[in-house]
Amino acid sequence: MKKMQQVLDVRQLTMDFGGLRALDSIDLTVSQGEIAALIGPNGAGKTTFFNCITGVYEPTGGTMSAHPPGKAPVVLNRLKPNVITEHGLARTFQNIRLFQNMTVLENVMVARHCRTRSGIFGAVLRDAGTRREEQEMVDFSYGLLEDVGLEKHVNDLARELPYGAQRRLEIARALATEPFLLLLDEPAAGMNPRETRELDALITRIRDEKGVSILLIEHDMKLVMSISQSIFVMDYGRLIAQGSPREVAENPNVIKAYLGETFDA
Amino acid sequence: MGIQAGLIIRKAASEIFRSALVSCWFMFLTFPIMVIKVNPLERTIEWRWMRLVWIGVAAFLLSFVWRYLMMRRERGSARDESESWQARLGKRIRNDRKTSYALLAALGLFMVLFPFTFSSYQTQIMISALMYVMLGLGLNIVVGLAGLLDLGYVAFYAVGAYSYALLNHHFDLGFWAALPVGASLAFLFGILLGFPVLRLRGDYLAIVTLGFGEIIRLILENWNEFSFGPSGIAGISRPALFGVDLSLDQHTIYLYYIVVALVLVTIFVVGRLRNSRIGRAWIALREDEVACQAMGIDKTRTKLTAFALGATWAGFVGCIFAAKTTFINPASFTFMESAIILSIVVLGGMGSIIGVIVGALVLILLPEYLRAFSEYRMLVFGASMVLIMVFRPQGIITGVRRRYQFRLSESREAQREKDAASA
Numbered sequence: 001m002k003k004m005q006q007v008l009d010v011r012q013l014t015m016d017f018g019g020l021r022a023l024d025s026i027d028l029t030v031s032q033g034e035i036a037a038l039i040g041p042n043g044a045g046k047t048t049f050f051n052c053i054t055g056v057y058e059p060t061g062g063t064m065s066a067h068p069p070g071k072a073p074v075v076l077n078r079l080k081p082n083v084i085t086e087h088g089l090a091r092t093f094q095n096i097r098l099f100q101n102m103t104v105l106e107n108v109m110v111a112r113h114c115r116t117r118s119g120i121f122g123a124v125l126r127d128a129g130t131r132r133e134e135q136e137m138v139d140f141s142y143g144l145l146e147d148v149g150l151e152k153h154v155n156d157l158a159r160e161l162p163y164g165a166q167r168r169l170e171i172a173r174a175l176a177t178e179p180f181l182l183l184l185d186e187p188a189a190g191m192n193p194r195e196t197r198e199l200d201a202l203i204t205r206i207r208d209e210k211g212v213s214i215l216l217i218e219h220d221m222k223l224v225m226s227i228s229q230s231i232f233v234m235d236y237g238r239l240i241a242q243g244s245p246r247e248v249a250e251n252p253n254v255i256k257a258y259l260g261e262t263f264d265a
Numbered sequence: 266m267g268i269q270a271g272l273i274i275r276k277a278a279s280e281i282f283r284s285a286l287v288s289c290w291f292m293f294l295t296f297p298i299m300v301i302k303v304n305p306l307e308r309t310i311e312w313r314w315m316r317l318v319w320i321g322v323a324a325f326l327l328s329f330v331w332r333y334l335m336m337r338r339e340r341g342s343a344r345d346e347s348e349s350w351q352a353r354l355g356k357r358i359r360n361d362r363k364t365s366y367a368l369l370a371a372l373g374l375f376m377v378l379f380p381f382t383f384s385s386y387q388t389q390i391m392i393s394a395l396m397y398v399m400l401g402l403g404l405n406i407v408v409g410l411a412g413l414l415d416l417g418y419v420a421f422y423a424v425g426a427y428s429y430a431l432l433n434h435h436f437d438l439g440f441w442a443a444l445p446v447g448a449s450l451a452f453l454f455g456i457l458l459g460f461p462v463l464r465l466r467g468d469y470l471a472i473v474t475l476g477f478g479e480i481i482r483l484i485l486e487n488w489n490e491f492s493f494g495p496s497g498i499a500g501i502s503r504p505a506l507f508g509v510d511l512s513l514d515q516h517t518i519y520l521y522y523i524v525v526a527l528v529l530v531t532i533f534v535v536g537r538l539r540n541s542r543i544g545r546a547w548i549a550l551r552e553d554e555v556a557c558q559a560m561g562i563d564k565t566r567t568k569l570t571a572f573a574l575g576a577t578w579a580g581f582v583g584c585i586f587a588a589k590t591t592f593i594n595p596a597s598f599t600f601m602e603s604a605i606i607l608s609i610v611v612l613g614g615m616g617s618i619i620g621v622i623v624g625a626l627v628l629i630l631l632p633e634y635l636r637a638f639s640e641y642r643m644l645v646f647g648a649s650m651v652l653i654m655v656f657r658p659q660g661i662i663t664g665v666r667r668r669y670q671f672r673l674s675e676s677r678e679a680q681r682e683k684d685a686a687s688a
């Protein structure tokens with residue numbers, strides 16, 4: 001079988017907070033067009049891992065490199081978060097971080113910032129180029145809101161949305177930066193079973209239609225097992241297992257450390 | 266029935282008791298100044314007991330009104346904002362073209378005729394009020410939109426004023442030539458201040474900007490060779506009108522129109538910026554810095570543009586100020602000025618253009634027209650500020666975000682129908 005091209009390659013990633021080792025030599029790769037999941041008990045270091053990749057934290061050691069399809073590879077170490085986003089990695093947040101007092105549409109439009117260029121003079125003079133760019137931005141953002149099923153809420157303030165819709169808005173906002181890799185931090189947290197099923201379909205559709213690879217952190221085992229091709233399991237900052245859903249589910253380490261004796265796949 | 270009546274009586278009794286307490290407290294507080302009057306010549310003390318009674322009664326009644334309003338506010342916050350009459354009126358003005366055009370036309374006519382219908386003194390007051398409108402709108406970019414608490418805004422105002430004063434003093438440069446120079450210098454100072462504070466947020470940022478404002482004022486006060494120290498610079502020329510000689514009153518009228526024009530430009534520019542790519546980046550920065558960066562917005566650049574553009578407006582107004590008073594010294598650029606401009610923004614409604622305009626007019630015109638109450642005017646001024654903040658913490662007028670109209674695209678509609686049919 002032909003080896004899939006990798007889009008994210010993390011080697012020996014280590015992160016220390018003072019004396020605490022939050023991440024210990026993590027190796028992780030995501031292939032093109034794959035949905036990968038990062039799982040582990042609370043406090044295992046999953047979100048810290050995301051924060052390292054997206055430039056919020058500067059890791060103590062290790063290398064992180066991205067391979068945007070059709071472009072030159074980029075080393076992500078020591079890049080600012082906005083530069084990493086420009087390179088094509090976009091994320092959502094575990095504790096929803098929308099721009100609460102902006103409308104739903106504007107939330108998505110903000111994320112088009114790094115793909116548009118008009119400046120102060122364009123904004124004031126509103127020349128033809130700026131108007132066109134603005135219109136394209138509006139149309140593109142609206143299209144994304146249609147994709148996640150929020151087209152009825154375009155003019156509502158983000159804080160007025162129900163919880164599940166806020167999660168979907170975060171995904172739409174991340175997609176607006178045109179990423180090749182989407183990092184989802186617990187997208188199903190707080191969702192009811194029906195919403196989770198819809199989310200399952202949405203994530204798969206994003207992968208299939210937009211060709212975006214996905215790495216997600218999730219606690220909902222049913223969701224993880226059903227949509228991901230490869231799973232990485234973390235515990236106490238270390239990677240304790242990796243492989244296909246079945247391999248991971250049968251891995252004794254995982255069963256012991258995380259899933260417990262009662263899990264039946 | 267009996268139980269209910271008992272409850273009502275008990276409630277009323279507790280309300281009366283609380284009001285009585287409040288009234289006692291006020292009587293106690295005002296006792297030394299309102300009741301005792303010492304006559305040092307005749308060495309007698311006059312006890313004005315009637316005053317105590319009046320204060321007691323007034324405090325008793327006012328505390329009822331106060332608690333009633335507080336109760337309504339509490340209920341009001343639970344109710345949907347869109348149902349309140351203010352919101353309905355606002356919507357009406359925004360949506361009904363005829364009403365809004367008529368209002369605008371009336372306002373325009375009033376502004377145009379103002380200097381001819383009112384005295385030169387009134388025009389002077391209006392000029393300073395409009396200057397504060399511009400300052401407020403400028404600071405609104407920094408505080409209201411980008412959410413960066415700037416307590417040293419007056420520094421940029423001083424930069425603008427001194428650049429015109431000094432250029433005029435040394436090189437005899439006219440107002441119109443100095444205006445862009447003053448604004449550009451303020452812009453540069455905005456970037457200069459912006460750099461060190463990029464990492465700071467909230468309280469820390471406020472302290473640093475406060476320090477910056479004081480530093481500029483102290484430099485102007487102490488560097489005699491440069492700024493002529495506390496004695497200031499006098500004899501600054503008024504704006505020229507194509508070499509036409511103008512009397513003092515005519516100068517005032519001319520300056521009035523200049524300021525009105527600049528206010529219109531400011532409203533236009535700030536209004537466009539607010540709904541642009543950059544304006545949205547500012548608001549996003551205000552809402553959530555981490556998410557803003559994660560969405561690909563360069564925090565550094567966004568903060569710097571906010572600081573620098575806000576400062577530019579202070580520079581403009583600084584030049585006008587120097588031209589209006591023809592004399593400036595550092596005493597005009599104290600922290601009090603920054604505080605007033607900030608109050609204009611907060612009181613008017615952060616991020617709202619109309620709010621800031623109303624805020625500036627209220628805060629600058631109110632003390633002027635309250636002169637009739639002489640020594641009570643600052644008291645009334647302070648009390649009205651407290652009342653506005655208690656009952657409308659979001660400011661007099663809240664900013665409204667732009668709305669967009671869409672139709673579900675046809676392909677999508679077909680898809681939805683198919684989904685619905687198959688489900």
